[in-house]
Amino acid sequence: MERIVTGSQMKALDKYTIEQVGIPSLVLMERAGLSVFEAMRKEGFSLKKTLILCGSGNNGADGVVLARLLHLAGYETDVCILGKPENFTKEMQKQIDIGRNYGISFVKSFHIAEYTVIVDAVLGVGLSREITGNLKEIIEELHNFQGKIVSVDIPSGICSDTGKILGCAVKADLTVTFGYKKAGLCFYPGTVYGGKIVTADISIYAMSALLSQPEIFSYTKEDLKKIQRKQDGNKGTFGKVFLIAGSKDVFGAAYLSGMAAMRSGAGMLKICTHKENRSLFSCFPEAMLLCYEDNQDITKELLENFMWADAIGIGPGIGLQEQAEKLLDTVLSHGEKPLVIDADAIGMLKGREEQLKNYPNEVILTPHLGEFSRLTGISIEEWKENPIKITQKIAKTLSVVLVCKDARTVISKENERVYLNLSGNDGMASAGSGDVLTGIILSFLAQGKEAQEAAGLGVYLHGAAGDLAAQRKGRAAMLAGDLIEAAGQILDAI
Structure with missing residues (x-):
């Protein structure tokens, strides 16, 4: 560091x-x-x-x-x-x-x-x-x-x-x-x-x-050595990810986030998504599926998967409809494993702050600045005036590890160290990039990293993958999917 x-x-x-x-x-x-x-x-x-x-x-x-x-x-x-x-x-x-x-x-x-x-x-x-x-x-x-x-x-x-x-x-x-x-x-x-x-x-x-305070650090490529594969491991020891993502007519976010989790080392993955996405996942046979229909109550199935998983994620592409809200409430009320909340799920947290604070395990929120502003009432301009102190303050208020995504992402957990990410480039400002980050962080959580370290290492690897993809594709041409391949190659090289 x-x-x-x-x-x-x-x-x-x-x-x-x-x-x-x-x-x-x-x-x-x-x-x-x-x-x-x-x-x-x-x-x-x-x-x-x-x-x-x-x-x-x-x-x-x-x-x-x-x-x-x-x-x-x-x-x-x-x-x-x-x-x-x-x-x-x-x-x-x-x-x-x-x-x-x-x-x-x-x-x-x-x-x-x-x-x-x-x-x-x-x-x-x-x-x-x-x-x-x-x-x-x-x-x-x-x-x-x-x-x-x-x-x-x-x-x-x-x-x-x-x-x-x-x-x-x-x-x-x-x-x-x-x-x-x-x-x-x-x-x-x-x-x-x-x-x-x-x-x-x-x-x-x-x-x-x-x-x-706070002490501020940034991760470097050397820190990725903390993500180690055990030669005698198996798919269970490398972590089980349960991801609630995608919705009717929305497939890409679930695919990108799930694929990123697998490519960054997770041993097993189950995606909970709308039944209309089932046929689309034929291109991703490594992922298990839990599919639901409109207005279907799948509480029992969710609880079973909460028990099975080592880490839970919710948000990419789930939409803002009533069914998505029920899924989020079930996670906050009954989930017990480390949790990543991203994208649409962040948009539904307003009014659910107490549920969030009472969650029995570590929670990571990954808002971009627009989502952060809507959740907290703090303008983007105000955040940019003092990004470190404001991120730390809100992390403490919500009792979460907060990943404020920007050109320089800030990661904070209450009164602990603040991590400032220096990897990445403007080519990553494209659809699906945040979904990839969610998958990487989930993978590191499932592999046993504590929440702030999983978030910090995940953000650094995500940015480093963006830098590698930019070298190969060019910043204007690179896509979110390019980050997934690059992330896996960086981990392998390390």
Whole structure:
């Protein structure tokens, strides 16, 4: 897993490293400047003439260190300090004094056309207000720059917690961020403005006790090793999934979700769907079926399958009719196994919150933001203002593992860790993609993973499969079914 931090968390880690661990701030700055220098050279940027724009704080001091390293390596480098001397931190003043002793060129004005690279070391992770005035004009001028732009730690103007643009922002080709990736470099549009993002180890000390809550992590491909096949296993030991999906005239969601569950490792699958779908499932002989007719009471059969299953899922394509509501009520009233609620079933949860809270096992909700908004009354815009805290709050309120699906999906369980998914691409924004995710999560639940881990690993694998499918098909051409094949191949490779 990879740790992600907010701006305030990063400040706390910096402070502890300097004041308690005992690493001087000037040493951290030296490592920071060197990290940016090495990253620029690794990218092959033309360093014929570099301009470094510095603020008055420690982000600016990192920039002055970088200027010294470039100068000593023989590259023509200018430093322009945009902050006021009376606002200089002691570290910034020290780095300026060192830089002058080394003969660095400090300039008061510049023409961007003269440079091949411009480095943004103006504002760090502490920015909380919108950029205005002369600085805004300078940043907007940079949007016309034809060379490469490098940001130090985070592009100036990007909120370090949400990725929001605060008035205006530098749009970098490369961002070298220090210690840990900042949340604002993960969410949109911050991740776009960051360009290629490199996380540099500069010896920041991390300890959970130092951090304000919540702790934020993202899964990586290494974490998929937790999904292991036992060589002496059988179809029962790999988990039994019971999926209530599809409805009259709706087949695809049930097929995609069920197939995804099987392709990601589940040993057995039974799908409960309308009888009109029976003949369509001839293309999926591995799935068992429980079929119902209009207005048929199948409570007895449902209870039997609740007992049989290791994980239950409901929602993909079931519709919003009275019969779908009865199916949901039966699940919430009589189900006892880990449960995934998706799609249409989420649309019917309004007014059933107490049933949800009283469910005797773990529940995973997987709403896209429209479904989330309808369920909670929180607008999409409001969620985007503070996605981590709002997701965590609603997860606690509903007593569920909440998977808020967006370009950056957030997964939370009450007061525990929050997982931010960084895999996937816009090619996945097509019909059926969410159904595939439901099947993958159900598979991991049935294989014995606890709910938050099943959700986090499922979302990561779903996104990684999207990335693989995009390589093969192209983002515009890929379909939800392509994710299923890719997910299986990724697991096999791991």
